Amino acid sequence: MAKISPSILSADFARLGEDCKCILDAGADMIHFDVMDGHFVDNLSFGIPVLKSLHKVFPEAVYDVHLMISHPLFYCNAFAQAGADYITFHLEAEDDIQATIDAIHACGCKAGLSIKPGTPAEALFPWLEQLEMILVMSVEPGRGGQAFLPSALDKLSAIRAECDRRGLTPYLSVDGGINDAVTGPQCVKAGADLLVAGSALFGADDRAKVIDAFHAL
Ligand code: DX5
Ligand code: ZN
Numbered sequence: 481m482a483k484i485s486p487s488i489l490s491a492d493f494a495r496l497g498e499d500c501k502c503i504l505d506a507g508a509d510m511i512h513f514d515v516m517d518g519h520f521v522d523n524l525s526f527g528i529p530v531l532k533s534l535h536k537v538f539p540e541a542v543y544d545v546h547l548m549i550s551h552p553l554f555y556c557n558a559f560a561q562a563g564a565d566y567i568t569f570h571l572e573a574e575d576d577i578q579a580t581i582d583a584i585h586a587c588g589c590k591a592g593l594s595i596k597p598g599t600p601a602e603a604l605f606p607w608l609e610q611l612e613m614i615l616v617m618s619v620e621p622g623r624g625g626q627a628f629l630p631s632a633l634d635k636l637s638a639i640r641a642e643c644d645r646r647g648l649t650p651y652l653s654v655d656g657g658i659n660d661a662v663t664g665p666q667c668v669k670a671g672a673d674l675l676v677a678g679s680a681l682f683g684a685d686d687r688a689k690v691i692d693a694f695h696a697l
Contacts, residue, residue, distance in 0.1 A: 482668050484694040485510035485544045485653065487678035489525060489624045496530070497537055499682065506688035507695065510544040510566070512655070512676045514624075515559075517549035520573060521622035528555075528562045535563025542566070544613075546594065546655065546676075548621045549573065553580045560587035566651075568592025568615050571603055581610050592653070596621060601635040605642055611650045613674070614639055618663070619656030624678040628657030633670045640671025660693035668697045 486508050491499035500511060511534070516525040531543060545564040549555065552569035553576065559567055567584045571577065571593055584591040592613030593604060597620060604614060616639070618632035632654055640652055654667045655676035664675050675694055684690045 481695055482664070482672065482697040483509040483651075483674045484681075484691055485512040485674055485676045486681050486691075487512040487514055487546075487624060487655070487676050488682075489514040490678035490682040492682075493526075496534070500534060500538055500541070503681070503687055503691065504538060504541055506691045508691060509674075510542040511538075512678075513543055513545045513564075515545060515547050515549055515555075516622065517551075520550040520570065521548045523622045528558050531559060531562040531564065539563075544568070544592075544653075544676075546592075546615065547573075551575055553583055556580065556584050556589070557587050560584070560589045564589050566590045566592050566613050568594050568613055568653075570594050570596065570621070571599060571607075572596055577607060581607065585610075592651075594621075594655075595635070597629050597631060601638040601642075604639060608639075608643060608646060608648055608650070613651040613653055614643075615653045615655055615676075616672075617656055618654050618658070618667075621656075626657055628663040630666075632656075633666055636667060636670035636672050660690055660697070664694055665697055 590612035594615035619626035651674040653674035658677045659680035
């Protein structure tokens with residue numbers, strides 16, 4: 481059974497609390513919280529105060545924070561304080577990877593590392609033992625609603641095989657262009673066990689039905 485982490489980048493920000501309640505009631509396993517700094521990616525999204533507000537209203541939810549920012553080391557403690565459970569940063573960001581993983585763990589969170597479409601799966605291998613989540617981007621980070629890049633599938637397979645070989649069980653997550661009909665099933669077949677979906681879920685008339693369909697994969 482795959483788990484689902486809805487990306488609230490596709491929610492209606494004027495009704496963010498209601499949209500979160502809706503997907504949590506419908507069985508979402510986590511809330512995927514996309515942070516953009518206008519530097520690592522050219523877009524801006526939302527940050528620490530928004531997470532803090534959501535955590536206050538939904539303290540039991542699991543917050544899967546995806547930092548698409550150049551300096552995750554500087555900000556990870558503030559996200560932890562605001563309620564993050566998982567903090568995922570990019571291997572292509574500017575901060576020292578070991579120091580950032582250590583800082584995330586030191587503030588009591590689980591650490592995730594993500595790769596962009598142009599980065600090979602093997603670049604993650606030196607860090608696998610220290611990670612609770614791996615996030616393969618299947619679109620260029622920066623915005624929702626883009627088409628899935630099939631090159632993510634071979635990466636998922638390679639990472640799953642390497643984790644199996646080493647006896648590791650971090651979440652293997654995929655983000656970008658994921659739907660319950662085609663790309664989600666392909667990713668699960670390739671080894672993903674946590675699917676991030678934004679537009680396919682928030683754009684659906686019956687979100688509970690889509691979440692059930694993801695869970696059935
Ligand atoms: C992209 C974000 C994704 C995005 C996914 O930069 O990291 O989480 O919101 O949205 P969809 O599912 O619409 O591709
Ligand atoms: Zn994301």
